[in-house]
Amino acid sequence: MIARREQAMATVILGLFSLIALLPIVGIVLTALQEGDSLETFGTFHGFNFGNFADAWRDGNFDQYLRSSAIVAVVVVTAASVFSILAGYAFATMRFRGNQALFYLLLLGLMVPLEAMIVPLYYDFRDLNLLDTYWALILPQVGTSVAFGTFWMRAYFRTVPKSLTEAARIDGASSLFTLWRVILPLARPAVLTMMVLIFMWTWNEFLLALVMVSDEGLRTAPLGLSFFQGRNRDDLTLLAAGAVIVALPIVLVYAFLQRHFIRGMVTGAVKG
């Protein structure tokens, strides 16, 4: 009897907090679906009207913003993942002078926030004439992602039984071959979790894009949305549609790979 009541209470409270998490999100979707005669209030339902999405897409250059975001995210995730796998493999399975010291250096980088680097990054990239290029968005994010990724992959590779790599070596396999054909196939879930986290951080990055890029054509989706907000402060429905457009890709990825998002973040993953 008591157990029953406790179960019901737990479900109710969980449901309540889930509802609070969900309501603002549902609200902005409903707002985006309202008719754009600027008489609406946030979150009321007036049927389905997809005109705002078309308007926002056309007026807001969201096709460009999403393309920039996609380019930056794909390059950052690919490069950071490859570099992290290689470095994590070395840290976990090889012995060389300075192994520990180099690893601690990386840990330090893991805890440094972008705010502590953004000022010199801007002036260094200005001196190199690389402001307003994709490089200015990609390179610093590969740098910060690699600190996290290497730590993550090292942690995984340390759990791989030594007998596996030793067997491969006795068979005459090189270290690269061992990594590629023996260990990496096992590491697929760990690699995917890492990629998902780096993708999310890169897709949502705001400060770096705000500082490094002023060319409209290079703006990433969150930055473009911020400027779109500046131009359309009073057009509730249009703004809501823009916000939904920017949120949708990451929410879709989350819908399919939520296990990886959650698994990654509950271990305390942080990125500089």
Added chain:
Amino acid sequence: MARPVATPPPVAEPTIPRELLGGEAAPAASPAAAARPPGEPRGIGYLYLLPAFVVFGLFVLFPLGHSFWLSLFNWDGLTPGTWVGFDNYVDVVSDPALRNAFVHSAVLIVFYSVLPVCIGLMLAGIVARTRVRGLTFFRTVLFLPQVMALVVVAIMWRMIYDPASGTINEVLRTIGLGSLAQDWLGDFSIALPAVGLVGTWVMYGLAMVLFMAGVQKIPRSLYDAARVDGAGPVREFFAVTLPALRGEIGVATTLTMIAALRNFDLIYNTTKGGPGDATSVPAYQVYDRAFQTGQVGSAAAIGLSLAIVIFLLTIGVNKLADRAATT
């Protein structure tokens, strides 16, 4: 699918670097492993590290050093700067505007960190005593705010807080409390808590998911023993649930605190530090000084001070969590 989240397959140890924090070094490789493995020259390890460390060195370490160098000057970004030594750091402590920015961060930690952890713990205490159906579904929903760009979150909440058409004021007027309706983000004394509550909304799901996963790892026998001893729900919470969750509490506190301190996106897209300086935070001051008002050296000093605060708090929280583990 329904696997408890915090007992992942051998994917990861907590990313908050325990070796660095607790001071206990990772176990040095065993003597057996010290014998050099045959066939591979040991130098090859460096080759594997090279790409990662080139980008890490160029785009993390070098900017960090450069940031320190810049912080020793008064520089407007254009004309030659003047050497001021550590004056910019003195300002962080003595300049009321900057000190306030850090105080605001401390207030935000209450909303981003303390509140979500308390909400999460309360829930953990309830879930601990029973089995809930549909946990995977709840987890997915609770985590959703974590995933979205903070620009989107900011736009959402600006609409909710809007003085004319916002949900909160509408509701207040509907239930006859229209006198309480106000400009939530524009009022000097309310803007900071209002922004803070957005942080609570983003963060509590993370704390809940973490703690629910942690609770599922607690052996049932502990609860049975507590009940045999006649412990009620409250005693049970303090005697069993809370001590068992200290690791998760450490992780949740660290993550949410870092988010509170690095609070740029949300401030920039809701209040821009206003009204006046009411919601100004260090991260916003870095941006404002470096790129709006030409105080580059000061901005660099604030950024590094912020990094040091984050570093010390992370170490502190983890030391506490570890000490709780041993007593």
